[in-house]
Amino acid sequence: MALQGATIRRDEHTGAIVVARIMRGGAADRSGLIHVGDELKEVNGIPVDDKKPEEIIRILAQSQGAITFKVIPSVKEEEPTKEPKVFMKALFDYDPKEDKAIPCKEAGLAFKRGAILQIMSQDDATWWQAKHEGEANPRAGLIPSKQFQESRFWPTGFRRSFRLSRRDKKTNKSMYECKKSEMYDMADVPTYEEVTPYCRASGAKHRLVVLVGPAGVGLNELKRKLLISDPQHFSVTIPHTSRAKKNQESDGVEYHFISKHLFETDIHNNKFIEYGEYKGNYYGTSLDSVRSVLSKNKVCLLDVQPHTIKLLRTGEFKPFVVLVKPPAIERLRESRQNGKIISGKDDKGSAKPFTEEDFQEMVTAAQTLEAQHSHLFEKVIVNEDLLTAFGELRTALRKVEMETHWVPVSWTHS
Numbered sequence: 001m002a003l004q005g006a007t008i009r010r011d012e013h014t015g016a017i018v019v020a021r022i023m024r025g026g027a028a029d030r031s032g033l034i035h036v037g038d039e040l041k042e043v044n045g046i047p048v049d050d051k052k053p054e055e056i057i058r059i060l061a062q063s064q065g066a067i068t069f070k071v072i073p074s075v076k077e078e079e080p081t082k083e084p085k086v087f088m089k090a091l092f093d094y095d096p097k098e099d100k101a102i103p104c105k106e107a108g109l110a111f112k113r114g115a116i117l118q119i120m121s122q123d124d125a126t127w128w129q130a131k132h133e134g135e136a137n138p139r140a141g142l143i144p145s146k147q148f149q150e151s152r153f154w155p156t157g158f159r160r161s162f163r164l165s166r167r168d169k170k171t172n173k174s175m176y177e178c179k180k181s182e183m184y185d186m187a188d189v190p191t192y193e194e195v196t197p198y199c200r201a202s203g204a205k206h207r208l209v210v211l212v213g214p215a216g217v218g219l220n221e222l223k224r225k226l227l228i229s230d231p232q233h234f235s236v237t238i239p240h241t242s243r244a245k246k247n248q249e250s251d252g253v254e255y256h257f258i259s260k261h262l263f264e265t266d267i268h269n270n271k272f273i274e275y276g277e278y279k280g281n282y283y284g285t286s287l288d289s290v291r292s293v294l295s296k297n298k299v300c301l302l303d304v305q306p307h308t309i310k311l312l313r314t315g316e317f318k319p320f321v322v323l324v325k326p327p328a329i330e331r332l333r334e335s336r337q338n339g340k341i342i343s344g345k346d347d348k349g350s351a352k353p354f355t356e357e358d359f360q361e362m363v364t365a366a367q368t369l370e371a372q373h374s375h376l377f378e379k380v381i382v383n384e385d386l387l388t389a390f391g392e393l394r395t396a397l398r399k400v401e402m403e404t405h406w407v408p409v410s411w412t413h414s
């Protein structure tokens with residue numbers, strides 16, 4: 001129950017009405033007169049011993065002007081409060097009105113995925129107190145703690161059957177066996193990520209720019225435009241391949257040409273961010289090729305599969321991840337009339353006009369990307385009109401270079 005920036009509850013053992021928590025920055029907190037554990041005896045001269053918390057709230061709601069409380073202070077002295085400097089980026093949407101578990105809906109703080117929250121108190125294991133970063137209102141609200149949010153993320157049935165690792169009667173194979181990369185661990189549950197402000201010092205290495213989007217959405221086109229707009233500033237990685245070099249090609253220009261054996265050794269040694277096989281040859285992008293661009297003090301533009309982002313999210317690369325998504329399907333059909341989709345990896349890959357199926361796939365793929373990975377995207381650009389999309393991307397990248405952004409705290413320690 002909420003009471004002027006505090007919540008009250010009936011103590012199960014003594015039956016007394018006690019202050020359950022004080023909302024940081026609320027009226028009760030600022031008065032400094034009410035503390036957690038204090039026993040509430042009277043409100044405006046009305047004894048409350050025999051009243052339910054709901055009835056007390058009603059008395060409060062009906063009273064006008066100054067309200068007087070009679071409280072018996074709890075014996076325990078509270079620590080003097082200092083302004084905590086813990087910031088969390090929310091990785092999920094939260095609406096206390098929809099939350100059945102919250103002890104008091106009015107005391108909850110609603111937020112959207114991507115919001116930066118200043119955590120005011122983590123004293124309670126289940127409910128933290130937080131406010132939106134930079135907000136003038138000093139009053140904190142309740143949010144689910146990281147641990148609590150993780151614990152209730154998976155439907156219980158799923159977790160049990162997962163743990164039991166049921167076996168198929170016929171094959172005696174575990175039905176839940178999955179590759180490590182597909183296995184969900186707690187770190188994958190989108191809750192909060194502790195962040196800190198980061199501004200690139202002038203002359204320091206650039207953050208890696210990672211572009212993600214469904215096939216054919218226009219990543220190449222956008223990269224090309226950036227490269228042309230400022231070739232001294234932007235660059236892309238040079239891929240490795242095990243295919244034979246053609247006459248007009250030079251090693252280290254189109255590709256780094258290496259033997260199949262060396263390619264396989266490099267795969268084994270985790271040198272590749274991504275690799276694949278096409279017509280019996282390997283193609284891949286190495287971590288070192290990214291390092292090489294960054295060490296020349298250039299902005300490295302990289303497009304990857306979304307599951308790769310995890311690998312790149314380190315203090316070394318500090319990736320700025322952009323999702324490029326298509327517009328609504330009718331706008332896609334109109335804008336791509338002259339567009340061509342390239343199939344295949346090698347330069348022999350033939351470009352064909354888009355089919356209705358390509359459009360459908362693009363839209364569905366973008367939806368899946370957003371549903372599964374949206375907590376990783378710092379910027380989302382809709383590529384309807386190419387020049388508009390390019391302008392938006394260019395502006396976002398300028399800001400990344402010049403302005404302060406929130407990044408995971410772990411990136412600034414390394």
Ligand SMILES: Nc1ncnc2c1ncn2[C@@H]1O[C@H](COP(=O)(O)OP(=O)(O)OP(=O)(O)O)[C@@H](O)[C@H]1O
Binds near residue numbers: 220339341342343384
């Ligand atoms: N906004 C746009 N309006 C019209 N045509 C576009 C737009 N963006 C891209 N195209 C066209 O769509 C086609 C595919 O673009 P592009 O090759 O850049 O996609 P991609 O995302 O890199 O594809 P892939 O993942 O298959 O390599 C090209 O013909 C390109 O000119």
